[in-house]
Amino acid sequence: MRSNGCGNLRKKHIDSFVQLCGWVDRCRDHGGVIFIDLRDRSGTIQLTVDPDQGPELFAIAENLRNETVLQANGSVKSRPADAINEKLNTGEIEIQVKELIILNKVKGNLPFSVSIHNEEPIKEELRLRHRYLDLRRERMQQNLLLRHNTIKTARAFLEEEGFLEIETPVLTRSTPEGARDYVVPSRVCGGDWFALPQSPQLFKQLLMVGGLERYYQIARCFRDEDLRSDRQPEFTQLDLEISFTSQDEILGLNERLIAAIWQKVKGVNLNLPFKKMTWKEAMDRYGTDRPDTRYGMELIQVNEIFKTSGFKVFSNAISTGGSVKCITVKNGNKSISNVRIKPGGDVFSEAQKGGAGGLAFIRVRENKEIDTIGAIKDNLDPQAKETLLEITGAKTGDLILFGAGETTIVNKSLDRVRQFLAKELSLIPQEQENSQWNFLWVTDFPMFQFNKDENRLEALHHPFCAPNPKDLGNEEEKWNDRLPKARAQAYDLVLNGLELGGGSIRIHNPDLQKQVLKTIGLSSEVVQEQFGFLIDALEMGAPPHGGLAFGLDRIVMLLSSEESIRDTIAFPKNQNARCPMTQAPGNVSTKQLEELHVASTWVDPE
RNA sequence: GGGACCGUAGUUCAACUGGUUAGAGCACCGCCCUGUCACGGCGGAAGUUGCGGGUUCGAACCCCGUCGGUCCCGCCA
Numbered sequence: 289m290r291s292n293g294c295g296n297l298r299k300k301h302i303d304s305f306v307q308l309c310g311w312v313d314r315c316r317d318h319g320g321v322i323f324i325d326l327r328d329r330s331g332t333i334q335l336t337v338d339p340d341q342g343p344e345l346f347a348i349a350e351n352l353r354n355e356t357v358l359q360a361n362g363s364v365k366s367r368p369a370d371a372i373n374e375k376l377n378t379g380e381i382e383i384q385v386k387e388l389i390i391l392n393k394v395k396g397n398l399p400f401s402v403s404i405h406n407e408e409p410i411k412e413e414l415r416l417r418h419r420y421l422d423l424r425r426e427r428m429q430q431n432l433l434l435r436h437n438t439i440k441t442a443r444a445f446l447e448e449e450g451f452l453e454i455e456t457p458v459l460t461r462s463t464p465e466g467a468r469d470y471v472v473p474s475r476v477c478g479g480d481w482f483a484l485p486q487s488p489q490l491f492k493q494l495l496m497v498g499g500l501e502r503y504y505q506i507a508r509c510f511r512d513e514d515l516r517s518d519r520q521p522e523f524t525q526l527d528l529e530i531s532f533t534s535q536d537e538i539l540g541l542n543e544r545l546i547a548a549i550w551q552k553v554k555g556v557n558l559n560l561p562f563k564k565m566t567w568k569e570a571m572d573r574y575g576t577d578r579p580d581t582r583y584g585m586e587l588i589q590v591n592e593i594f595k596t597s598g599f600k601v602f603s604n605a606i607s608t609g610g611s612v613k614c615i616t617v618k619n620g621n622k623s624i625s626n627v628r629i630k631p632g633g634d635v636f637s638e639a640q641k642g643g644a645g646g647l648a649f650i651r652v653r654e655n656k657e658i659d660t661i662g663a664i665k666d667n668l669d670p671q672a673k674e675t676l677l678e679i680t681g682a683k684t685g686d687l688i689l690f691g692a693g694e695t696t697i698v699n700k701s702l703d704r705v706r707q708f709l710a711k712e713l714s715l716i717p718q719e720q721e722n723s724q725w726n727f728l729w730v731t732d733f734p735m736f737q738f739n740k741d742e743n744r745l746e747a748l749h750h751p752f753c754a755p756n757p758k759d760l761g762n763e764e765e766k767w768n769d770r771l772p773k774a775r776a777q778a779y780d781l782v783l784n785g786l787e788l789g790g791g792s793i794r795i796h797n798p799d800l801q802k803q804v805l806k807t808i809g810l811s812s813e814v815v816q817e818q819f820g821f822l823i824d825a826l827e828m829g830a831p832p833h834g835g836l837a838f839g840l841d842r843i844v845m846l847l848s849s850e851e852s853i854r855d856t857i858a859f860p861k862n863q864n865a866r867c868p869m870t871q872a873p874g875n876v877s878t879k880q881l882e883e884l885h886v887a888s889t890w891v892d893p894e
Numbered sequence: 895g896g897g898a899c900c901g902u903a904g905u906u907c908a909a910c911u912g913g914u915u916a917g918a919g920c921a922c923c924g925c926c927c928u929g930u931c932a933c934g935g936c937g938g939a940a941g942u943u944g945c946g947g948g949u950u951c952g953a954a955c956c957c958c959g960u961c962g963g964u965c966c967c968g969c970c971a
Binding site: 314316317318319320321322323325334336338339353354367368370371373375376379396397398399400401403405406408409410411412413414466467468486487511512513514515516517519641642643748749750780787789790837839862863864868 | 895897901904905906907919920921922926927928929930931932933934962963964965966967968969970971
């Protein structure tokens with residue numbers, strides 16, 4: 289049916305007869321000669337239809353509309369010297385058309401224009417409702433090509449490293465920890481339910497117990513939680529697991545994997561090894577476990593200066609176990625007005641979104657004079673002021689912003705403010721090819737964090753991460769005390785403040801695994817019921833193993849400079865987890881429900 | 895569950911901040927045009943201003959509710 293791709297033709301094809309198929313991108317009808325831009329996945333080329341080629345052909349050309357599916361047969365010709373289009377890869381040539389065959393017509397108005405030449409912003413709802421049209425556009429084609437190349441490179445790399453690609457079940461069982469499950473009723477096993485996997489975590493560990501040694505998968509994962517621009521109910525992980533390995537080996541291998549992807553897809557040579565930072569250091573200096581270290585404005589703890597201060601907001605925060613931390617905004621006096629850091633201001637509300645009740649500030653004026661609210665100024669003696677200016681490095685013209693209260697909230701709100709101001713003040717370096725890809729391993733996460741609502745410990749990553757032996761020791765009788773405070777052999781890969789992936793060395797000792805599950809409050813009955821198969825497996829010769837999973841959608845989002853992972857997925861869901869094209873999820877018949885032994889309690893709110 | 899913003903022709907936007915007939919570009923339809931490439935020219939059709947209620951002499955604009963969407967918090971790695 290076709291001999292070439294439209295976008296692949298060049299001067300070397302001149303005088304050859306070609307058969308092209310594609311979509312009408314646009315027409316220019318001059319009354320005599322008619323130009324048609326024909327587009328397929330490879331690109332666009334100009335077709336030229338002359339009246340002297342016959343009235344039938346001309347009549348077809350005259351009545352074409354955009355997005356008509358067209359076959360064009362004709363000869364490749366060079367364009368007249370003054371008609372060369374340098375903006376087009378195929379701009380030196382054109383097709384002298386001998387025959388046009390309409391393969392399919394377009395009925396009615398198109399909801400939006402596909403042609404890149406009419407790139408008005410289109411409401412995303414509309415793009416998703418007619419995703420097949422949206423996918424025809426260059427931007428989505430580029431993104432999906434980039435996604436394909438990313439996966440292809442990962443497969444080739446892992447193949448070379450001795451990995452096997454193995455599929456794991458999509459219908460599996462619900463587990464207590466983590467996100468809400470998508471649940472599927474079983475017709476055959478009445479009253480029982482499958483859950484869709486939140487990740488292949490346990491299966492990949494069991495593959496290691498099964499002696500497969502090196503596994504990977506492009507794995508679809510499901511989480512029934514509320515959506516964000518970087519979160520979909522079904523998303524894809526590049527998931528891998530290795531037996532007989534160490535943390536360093538896993539980090540090294542994954543750095544090389546990432547470097548291979550960036551090399552192939554972006555042509556960028558990353559510097560290896562990536563930088564490393566412990567979780568504690570990240571929290572102290574940046575207030576987040578995924579810091580953007582491309583710029584400074586670090587958080588500085590100033591508890592010592594304010595613990596005896598008469599400014600109660602600060603001293604109370606410290607005496608109740610919290611912190612006072614600050615960031616120094618260079619030349620902030622000029623760039624950030626008081627209106628913006630007081631209630632109602634954009635900087636203030638950014639701190640508020642992080643949970644802060646307020647945003648205290650000090651402006652440094654000439655001769656180390658400070659300008660702030662009276663309650664702070666009156667309670668800051670000269671020595672304390674001197675120390676503050678010294679450890680913050682604040683100079684004339686600088687603005688110091690404070691967070692005070694519970695340490696987690698201080699960290700969270702100052703992290704937000706820091707990121708917000710970095711964008712506002714353009715502190716993020718854009719220019720150098722390599723510095724815009726700031727990779728960072730964050731290591732030594734705690735095993736657990738305290739969940740206030742449920743009044744219990746919960747696993748920070750998941751409850752299969754192995755604790756650091758240095759923190760745990762060998763004597764089992766001390767596990768009870770030591771485990772809750774232990775660091776995990778867990779690590780995240782962070783790029784420019786976004787988490788790309790994470791993993792850990794896993795527990796392969798069944799007693800330790802039981803102890804960890806007990807620590808997060810699971811009774812031995814629940815452990816037996818929900819994780820019995822894992823404990824059994826660990827008792828039957830489980831090798832030491834560990835692994836990692838990357839968020840593939842997010843990687844592609846960064847590589848394609850998109851702001852939403854929806855633009856990296858062919859058919860994504862909207863923010864209500866609905867597919868605007870198919871309208872899924874939808875009704876099922878009463879008969880289907882009966883077969884599944886399920887009755888709906890849903891009542892339409894009237 | 896909560897907060898913010900948005901919804902006007904097929905589409906992207908406008909409409910003096912409450913004023914009478916809701917405009918424009920692209921797309922669409924018709925006519926003209928032989929070297930354009932965001933082709934050009936002339937003409938035309940196209941609207942329940944998301945929906946429901948209220949305030950008002952008068953509502954796209956103000957108020958309440960509702961539906962849909964985006965971003966964020968909670969939630970989620």
